[in-house]
Amino acid sequence: MRGAELLIRARDRKLLITSGLWTVPIVLFRTLESRLSPLRGKASSTTDVVQAAGMRVLDWIQGSVVGSIFTLVPAVLLAVWARRRRLLDEPQPHRRFFQRVAVLGVALAAAVGFGESLVVAPVRGGGRDRGAGANPDRIRRRVGLRRDSPGSSRSACNSVTAPGR
Secondary structure, eight states: OOHHHHHHHHHHHHHHHHHHHEEEEEEHHHHHHHOOOTTTTTTOOOHHHHHHHHHHHHHHHIIIHHHHHHHHHHHHHHHHHHHHHHHTTTTTTGHHHHHHHHHHHHHHHHHHHHHHHHHSSSETTTTTEEEOOOOHHHHHHHHTOTTTOOTTTTHHHHHHHHTOO
């Protein structure tokens, strides 16, 4: 009951500031999670099936469960604030506020999505691929396959298209 009591007694300003400040570690955690995680890439590099499954479960717990619980805190704080202001009980007087939030939310989502697409998409310049695009040779090197090694997609295609092989 102590946590609920703190939410009820906290002032609006404190709820909004705490929600905003809580968002900073969430963004940092989600951004750096794949780089700093000790579990990153370990499951695919091991040959033991049980160990790989265990690592994937731990990775899921770290990314999904802990991340989701961590992400819910600002939403709960904002929900308490919105309930106090009766934003959803009486939406008509707050229509302008909802319009601003919608425009800001869409603009922020577009900006973040555009930034992520620049990171993921290949950048062409000077005849060379740079970036994290889907370059088949780069993928083969990362996975550890040679150009026509058994099990590669090219050898599978060759066996289908060239039956005399």
